[in-house]
Amino acid sequence: xxxxxxxxxxxxxxxxxxPLSFEVPKPLFPVAGVPMIQHHIEACAxxxxxxxxxxxxxxxxxxxxxxxxxxxxxxxxLPVRYLQEFAPLGTGGGLYHFRDQILAGGPEAxxxxxxxxxxxxxxxxMLDAHRCERHPFLLLGTTANRTQSLNYGCIVENPQTxxxxxxxxxxxxxxxxxxxxxxxxxxxxxxxxxxxxFQRNQQDGQLEDSPGLWPGAGTIRLEQDVFSALAGQxxxxxxxxxxxxxxxxxxxxxxxxxxLYLSRYQVTHPERLAKHTPGGPRIxxxxxxxxxxxxxxxxxxxxxxxxxxxxxxxxxxRLRESIVLHGATLQxxxxxxxxxxxxxxxxxxxxxxxxxxxxPNPNDPRARMDSESLFKxxxxxxxxxxxxxxSWGAQGCESSPAGEGQxxxxxVCSSVCACDSSFSKVPALVxxxxxxxxxxxxxxxxxxxxxxxxxxxxxxxSGPQLPAPVCPPMTSPWYPLSRLPRPDPC
Amino acid sequence: xxxxxxxxxxxxxxxxxxPLSFEVPKPLFPVAGVPMIQHHIEACAxxxxxxxxxxxxxxxxxxxxxxxxxxxxxxxxLPVRYLQEFAPLGTGGGLYHFRDQILAGGPEAxxxxxxxxxxxxxxxxMLDAHRCERHPFLLLGTTANRTQSLNYGCIVENPQTxxxxxxxxxxxxxxxxxxxxxxxxxxxxxxxxxxxxFQRNQQDGQFCLALGEDSPGLWPGAGTIRLEQDVFSALAGQxxxxxxxxxxxxxxxxxxxxxxxxxxLYLSRYQVTHPERLAKHTPGGPRIxxxxxxxxxxxxxxxxxxxxxxxxxxxxxxxxxxRLRESIVLHGATLQxxxxxxxxxxxxxxxxxxxxxxxxxxxxPNPNDPRARMDSESLFKxxxxxxxxxxxxxxSWGAQGCESSPAGEGQxxxxxVCSSVCACDSSFSKVPALVxxxxxxxxxxxxxxxxxxxxxxxxxxxxxxxSGPQLPAPVCPPMTSPWYPLSRLPRPDPC
Numbered sequence: 001x002x003x004x005x006x007x008x009x010x011x012x013x014x015x016x017x018x019p020l021s022f023e024v025p026k027p028l029f030p031v032a033g034v035p036m037i038q039h040h041i042e043a044c045a046x047x048x049x050x051x052x053x054x055x056x057x058x059x060x061x062x063x064x065x066x067x068x069x070x071x072x073x074x075x076x077x078l079p080v081r082y083l084q085e086f087a088p089l090g091t092g093g094g095l096y097h098f099r100d101q102i103l104a105g106g107p108e109a110x111x112x113x114x115x116x117x118x119x120x121x122x123x124x125x126m127l128d129a130h131r132c133e134r135h136p137f138l139l140l141g142t143t144a145n146r147t148q149s150l151n152y153g154c155i156v157e158n159p160q161t162x163x164x165x166x167x168x169x170x171x172x173x174x175x176x177x178x179x180x181x182x183x184x185x186x187x188x189x190x191x192x193x194x195x196x197x198f199q200r201n202q203q204d205g206q207l208e209d210s211p212g213l214w215p216g217a218g219t220i221r222l223e224q225d226v227f228s229a230l231a232g233q234x235x236x237x238x239x240x241x242x243x244x245x246x247x248x249x250x251x252x253x254x255x256x257x258x259x260l261y262l263s264r265y266q267v268t269h270p271e272r273l274a275k276h277t278p279g280g281p282r283i284x285x286x287x288x289x290x291x292x293x294x295x296x297x298x299x300x301x302x303x304x305x306x307x308x309x310x311x312x313x314x315x316x317x318r319l320r321e322s323i324v325l326h327g328a329t330l331q332x333x334x335x336x337x338x339x340x341x342x343x344x345x346x347x348x349x350x351x352x353x354x355x356x357x358x359x360p361n362p363n364d365p366r367a368r369m370d371s372e373s374l375f376k377x378x379x380x381x382x383x384x385x386x387x388x389x390x391s392w393g394a395q396g397c398e399s400s401p402a403g404e405g406q407x408x409x410x411x412v413c414s415s416v417c418a419c420d421s422s423f424s425k426v427p428a429l430v431x432x433x434x435x436x437x438x439x440x441x442x443x444x445x446x447x448x449x450x451x452x453x454x455x456x457x458x459x460x461x462s463g464p465q466l467p468a469p470v471c472p473p474m475t476s477p478w479y480p481l482s483r484l485p486r487p488d489p490c
Numbered sequence: 491x492x493x494x495x496x497x498x499x500x501x502x503x504x505x506x507x508x509p510l511s512f513e514v515p516k517p518l519f520p521v522a523g524v525p526m527i528q529h530h531i532e533a534c535a536x537x538x539x540x541x542x543x544x545x546x547x548x549x550x551x552x553x554x555x556x557x558x559x560x561x562x563x564x565x566x567x568l569p570v571r572y573l574q575e576f577a578p579l580g581t582g583g584g585l586y587h588f589r590d591q592i593l594a595g596g597p598e599a600x601x602x603x604x605x606x607x608x609x610x611x612x613x614x615x616m617l618d619a620h621r622c623e624r625h626p627f628l629l630l631g632t633t634a635n636r637t638q639s640l641n642y643g644c645i646v647e648n649p650q651t652x653x654x655x656x657x658x659x660x661x662x663x664x665x666x667x668x669x670x671x672x673x674x675x676x677x678x679x680x681x682x683x684x685x686x687x688f689q690r691n692q693q694d695g696q697f698c699l700a701l702g703e704d705s706p707g708l709w710p711g712a713g714t715i716r717l718e719q720d721v722f723s724a725l726a727g728q729x730x731x732x733x734x735x736x737x738x739x740x741x742x743x744x745x746x747x748x749x750x751x752x753x754x755l756y757l758s759r760y761q762v763t764h765p766e767r768l769a770k771h772t773p774g775g776p777r778i779x780x781x782x783x784x785x786x787x788x789x790x791x792x793x794x795x796x797x798x799x800x801x802x803x804x805x806x807x808x809x810x811x812x813r814l815r816e817s818i819v820l821h822g823a824t825l826q827x828x829x830x831x832x833x834x835x836x837x838x839x840x841x842x843x844x845x846x847x848x849x850x851x852x853x854x855p856n857p858n859d860p861r862a863r864m865d866s867e868s869l870f871k872x873x874x875x876x877x878x879x880x881x882x883x884x885x886s887w888g889a890q891g892c893e894s895s896p897a898g899e900g901q902x903x904x905x906x907v908c909s910s911v912c913a914c915d916s917s918f919s920k921v922p923a924l925v926x927x928x929x930x931x932x933x934x935x936x937x938x939x940x941x942x943x944x945x946x947x948x949x950x951x952x953x954x955x956x957s958g959p960q961l962p963a964p965v966c967p968p969m970t971s972p973w974y975p976l977s978r979l980p981r982p983d984p985c
Contacts, residue, residue, distance in 0.1 A: 060550055079709065086574045086588075098576075100587070100713060104692050202594050214569065218590055 002127070003052045003110040004044040005095065005102060006037055010058025010088055016250045019386060023343060025059050027115040028068055030325065031254055032261035033272060033288035033306050035068060039261060040113050043121030045076040047111075053080045054102060056094035057115075060084070092220030095186075096194040103188055109134075114182035118257035120243035120264055126185045129162075129239045136190040137227070137236040139164065140183040142245045143366045146174050151370065152247075153180035153223050156231075157238050164236040167227040177366070178238065180223070181245055193235070197225045246369055251340060252358040252384045253369045258323055259304040259359075262286035274301070281313070314349075321357065340386045355384035492617070493542045493600040494534040495585065495592060496527055500548025500578050506745045509881060513838060515549050517605040518558055520820065521749055522756035523767060523783035523801050525558060529756060530603050532763075533611030535566040537601075543570045544591060546584035547605075550574070582715030585676075586684040593678055599624075604672035608752035610738035610759055616675045619734045626680040627722070627731040629654065630673040632740045634863045636664050638855075641865065642742075643670035643718050646726075647733050654731040657722040667861070668733065670718070671740055683730070687720045688713050741864055746835060747853040747879045748864045753818055754799040754854075757781035769796070776808070785821075809844075816852065835881045850879035 008027040017026045028035045037055070044050050053072075059065060061082055072080045083098045095102065095112065102110055109130055111123060122140070130138050141155050154175040156166035168175050197220050220226070230236055244260040246253060263286055265272050274280075274287040281295045285303025289295060293307045299317040307313065308326040316333040327344040330336065334347045338355035347353060360367035498517040507516045518525045527545070534540050543562075549555060551572055562570045573588045585592065585602065592600055599620055601613060612630070620628050631645050644665040646656035658665050691714070715721070725731055739755040741748060758781055760767050769775075769782040776790045780798020784790060788802045794812040802808065803821040811828040822839040825831065829842045833850035842848060855862035 081709065082576070084574065084576045086572070086576075097590070100688065198590065214571065 001051050001105060001107050002047060002049045003054065003102060003105075003107045004040075004047075004050060005054045005056060005110055005112045006040050006115055007091060007094065007112065008037065008055050008057035008059065008115040010085075012058070012088060017248075017254070020251050020254070020340070020342075024064060026248075027055075027057070028064055029254060030306065030308060030323070031118065031248070032258045032265065033290065033308070036118075036248065036254075037115050038068075038072065039118070040115065040121065041072055041076060041078075041080065043123055044111065044113075045078055047123045047127065049108075050078065051105065051107070053078055054098070055080070055082045056085065056098060057082070058085045058088045087217045088219070089217065090219040090221045092194055092197070092222035092226055093218050095222070096191065096198055096220055097218055099191050099194075103191070107188070109185055109187045112184040112186055114247075116248045117182045118244070118246045118248055118260055119181060119183060120241075120245075121183065122239075122241050122243055123183075123185075125241070126183075126239050129237075130185050130187070133237070134187055135235060135237045136187050136193070137164075137230070138185040139227070139236065139238045140181040140185075141178045141238040141240050142181050142242065143177050143240075144179045144368045145364060145366045146177060148360075148368045148370065149174065149177050149179050152368070153227070154178065155180055155238050162237050162239065163232075163234060164227070164238050165232045167223070167231040167236070169223045169228065178240065179368075180227075181241070182247065193226055193230055194220060197229075201225075249369075250358075250383070251386055252355075255304070255321060255323060255338070255340065255357075255384055256359050256369055258306055259286070259321070262288060262304055262306070338384045340384060342386060355386075358383055491541050491595060491597050492537060492539045493544065493592060493595075493597045494530075494537075494540060495544045495546060495600055495602045496530050496605055497581060497584065497602065498527065498545050498547035498549065498605040500575075502548070502578060507743075507749075510746050510749070510835070510837075514554060516743075517545075517547070518554055519749060520801065520803060520818070521608065521743070522753045522760065523785065523803070526743065527605050528558075528562065529608070530605065530611065531562050531566060531568075531570065533609075533613055534601065534603075535568055537613045537617065539598075540568065541595065541597070543568055544588070545570070545572045546575065546588060547572070548575045548578045577712045578714070579712065580714040580716045582684055582687070582717035582721055583713045585717070586681065586688055586715055587713055589681050589684075593681070597678070599675055599677045602674040602676055604742075606743045607672045608739065608741045608743055608755050609671060609673060610736075610740075611673065612734075612736050612738055613673075613675075615736070616673075616734050619732075620675050620677070623732070624677055625730060625732045626677050626683070627654075627725070628675040629722070629731065629733045630671040630675075631668045631733040631735050632671050632737065633667050633735075633861045634669045635859060635861045636667060638863045638865065639664065639667050639669050642863070643722070644668065645670055645733050652732050652734065653727075653729060654722070654733050655727045657718070657726040657731070659718040659723065668735065669863075670722075671736070672742065683721055683725055684715060687715050687724075691715070691720075741855075744864075745853075745878070746881055747850075750799070750816060750818060750833070750835065750852075750879055751854050751864055753801055754781070754816070757783060757799055757801070833879045835879060837881060850881075853878055 006027075008025070011021075011025070013026075015021070017029070020026075020029055027037045030036075031039070041053055044053055055069075061084060065082065069080050069082055072078075081101075083094070083101060085094050085097065089097055091114075109127070111126075113121075119140075126138055126140060139155065141157070144152060150171055150173075153167060153169045154171050155164050155178045156176045157164055157178060166175065167180070198218050201218070201220070227236060244264060246257050246260055248254050248257050262273070265286060265288070272288055274283050274289045276283045279297050281297055281299040281301050283302050284300065287302040287305045287307075289301070289307045290309045290311065292309050293311040293313065295301070295307065295311075295313040296315040296317070298315045299313050299319070301307070301313075301317075301319045304321045305319045306323045307319075308324055308328070310327050311324050312329045313319070313324075314330055314332040314334070317330050318335045318337075319330070320337050322336045322339045322341065324330065324336070324341045325343045325345075328341045329346045330341070331347060331349045331351075333350050335352045335354070336347065337353070338357045339353045341347060341353070358370065360369055496517075498515070501511075501515070503516075505511070507519070510516075510519055517527045520526075521529070531543055534543055543566075545559075551574060555572065559570050559572055562568075571591075573584070573591060575584050575587065579587055581604075599617070601616075603611075609630075616628055616630060629645065631647070634642060640661055640663075643657060643659045644661050645654050645668045646666045647654055647668060656665065657670070659670075722731060739759060741752050741755055743749050743752050757768070760781060760783070767783055769778050769784045771778045774792050776792055776794040776796050778797050779795065782797040782800045782802075784796070784802045785804045785806065787804050788806040788808065790796070790802065790806075790808040791810040791812070793810045794808050794814070796802070796808075796812075796814045799816045800814045801818045802814075803819055803823070805822050806819050807824045808814070808819075809825055809827040809829070812825050813830045813832075814825070815832045817831045817834045817836065819825065819831070819836045820838045820840075823836045824841045825836070826842060826844040826846075828845050830847045830849070831842065832848070833852045834848045836842060836848070853865065855864055
């Protein structure tokens with residue numbers, strides 16, 4: 001009998017995923033057409049002997065989460081339960097706190113998966129390795145190149161026995177090119193070291209100053225407190241994989257993960273991939289289209305496009321490397337590249353929306369996403385474009401011609417503020433940075449070019465003035481009121 | 491080193507406390523001027539060696555609860571932490587689930603208090619009894635009369651050793667006149683029997699669910715434990731459970747009427763514990779009879795007469811000539827001139843119009859019997875509401891129900907009088923009633939239209955002539971309280 005535990009975090013986590021994590025909790029963000037953790041649950045449900053899936057996190061259970069749980073239970077015919085922590089307990093604290101629930105029924109072993117990873121989940125291979133030689137901890141590992149491995153948890157293994165000799169989380173110098181995937185298989189004995197850490201933390205007492213946390217609460221950081229401490233003592237082993245893997249920390253990585261999952265659909269869910277039908281849009285590469293979406297026949301979609309529920313795609317639209325979220329509308333002849341079009345947005349006719357991809361080097365199979373911060377030297381790094389979500393559209397600038405997520409005819413936008421004045425890649429008219437809500441004006445008066453060379457005409461005249469930067473209020477219901485952090489200065 | 495655990499329940503509990511528990515979680519309802527559990531925390535803070543107070547419950551932590559916790563920490567200089575259960579685990583399940591947090595630091599023993607009891611909390615006496623002879627479980631017991639003991643947990647004790655020989659929760663026939671107060675002192679060994687119950691429940695797992703415990707979020711592995719049935723009843727007579735008797739004040743707070751009675755008990759205790767909280771007659775101030783609590787921000791006219799057993803909340807305005815007795819006035823309410831409020835709770839932000847007489851039916855225990863306790867009976871009997879104290883409209887309720895009512899949000903027309911009993915009980919004729927609104931089922935009733943209203947001192951006011959509002963169809967109020975997690979909203983009860 002086996003179980004799976006998915007660590008879904010809480011609203012204080014996932015800050016790099018903003019502004020998308022304001023609207024929906026990150027584990028429920030749709031990647032390749034389905035919520036992020038549905039890929040995990042699908043993979044777990046296919047392991048023979050899986051009895052129960054437990055989600056551990058700190059979100060308050062709200063409508064979307066509860067509906068997702070019920071839908072998952074019905075679809076996979078497995079109990080899927082949400083165990084809400086009483087305080088943010090870290091990557092290991094929840095496992096220890098809910099050990100009774102995890103060990104109920106006497107499982108032989110249990111998988112532990114981080115919600116924010118994208119993988120092909122070789123769970124059966126891990127299980128076979130575990131059954132060959134049972135150890136308390138089995139980590140899934142993959143390879144990264146030398147520079148990028150510094151961003152991950154690095155594992156030094158014994159090549160014959162596969163024991164983990166050293167483990168360092170985000171080292172400062174190169175240690176190993178094997179990195180931790182965030183997917184584990186633990187046996188019940190794994191909880192004893194967790195208990196030791198718990199009791200040791202209580203005696204040491206001092207803790208970082210977090211609301212709701214105190215020494216007795218029981219925060220445990222799995223990577224630092226357990227893996228690093230126990231490495232080399234014959235308890236932790238690693239299983240290597242060369243399948244797809246990526247971590248999903250920023251919005252751009254969600255797009256990359258979408259691409260990886262869509263390519264996996266060729267094998268696992270070919271029915272989810274759209275095919276060209278007479279009277280239907282032209283499909284290039286891997287594309288997911290929700291059954292309720294309306295796509296015009298002259299549109300060209302792909303590769304790596306996900307169209308959500310109830311989306312309308314007009315004539316002559318060109319979509320590439322993008323996610324269109326539920327309820328959005330792309331009017332005629334728009335061109336959306338490397339972008340995420342938010343819930344309920346409208347992209348006006350002839351608009352060109354182009355972001356800057358941050359994908360890993362496609363020529364290096366071991367290249368991974370860089371998990372860098374959003375800002376560099378006080379400026380935003382160029383990244384993919386995230387188009388206005390309706391709860392954001394009304395804020396910021398009163399003088400903007402843009403309504404709630406609507407953009408005027410011929411408008412073009414990019415995700416980079418005019419603070420980076422050397423950016424001249426795309427002829428830009430009205431620009432709104434959705435991370436700091438600054439409006440920018442550039443190149444007003446140029447002709448817009450559609451993706452096929454069609455030309456549209458732009459209204460003449462002066463554009464909107466540059467208003468003062470406005471940081472959007474954090475009014476997301478996903479933030480428990482007492483725990484709202486202070487807004488970051490932009 | 492000692493700790494205290496207060497079990498505060500969750501929104502699915504406290505249904506008998508409606509409609510007050512729609513507005514605020516029951517543990518935070520003000521009794522004798524302060525939130526219900528503040529009395530518990532004050533008592534715990536006075537035990538020497540108390541290190542930490544833990545609240546265990548199922549409420550989502552909202553502004554009021556979080557603010558209360560912060561205020562309590564500052565006032566008592568003790569950590570006060572809220573441990574939110576992931577599912578409603580019963581009276582014992584939370585203790586077992588959070589055992590790590592309870593036992594952190596190695597306490598010698600820990601108190602366990604139910605939030606919905608009113609008591610003088612003889613914690614030091616219990617601690618002395620425990621230190622004389624250490625046992626896993628020490629219950630606080632008190633006495634009830636023969637008929638009423640059936641409503642409580644009954645304890646049969648050995649009169650010399652005070653061991654609990656039998657424990658039966660709400661027996662069907664008389665067993666003992668010693669009842670369980672809901673206040674316990676456990677030593678760390680008490681968690682072992684809880685673990686046994688937990689593991690046994692898991693094995694019985696499938697069986698339990700079939701018994702109809704249809705609660706969302708519950709499954710055999712969740713770990714619900716009923717302290718009274720699964721632990722006390724099972725372990726009685728095995729030398730583990732002992733009882734300490736008290737004859738101090740005690741009452742349980744299940745219905746709104748019992749909140750009023752508890753308020754009276756606490757106000758009388760204030761003579762000893764917090765004399766500064768009791769109002770005294772000052773020149774230019776209102777006349778005070780008996781024990782009265784007035785919040786410092788309340789404005790009370792000098793000609794008003796208050797008491798006994800009156801609590802006035804924050805920002806309340808009491809006009810000239812008002813007579814208040816056996817009542818709680820909640821924050822922000824206004825009592826206009828010459829109103830008379832007896833045996834009632836005036837809800838947050840309500841206004842009682844001039845010359846109105848608001849009178850409820852007290853359900854207090856027989857004052858001549860010191861062992862009499864509140865009856866914890868259901869709200870309805872034979873399809874009719876039992877007469878009970880009046881609860882005046884809270885603003886979120888005022889706009890619902892009847893469109894033809896002249897009453898606005900909690901406001902009553904001049905000369906209106908109300909009672910808490912619907913016209914469904916047509917034999918009720920105690921109070922001349924004009925506009926009546928039952929706040930449990932929102933039915934409006936008309937009776938005795940056209941009579942003169944009498945103030946409490948015999949003043950006469952005049953009433954508008956004409957016909958009163960028609961009787962509308964009963965309307966059950968929607969349960970839109972933010973205290974109910976959306977997915978767990980129960981279906982509304984039919985009125």
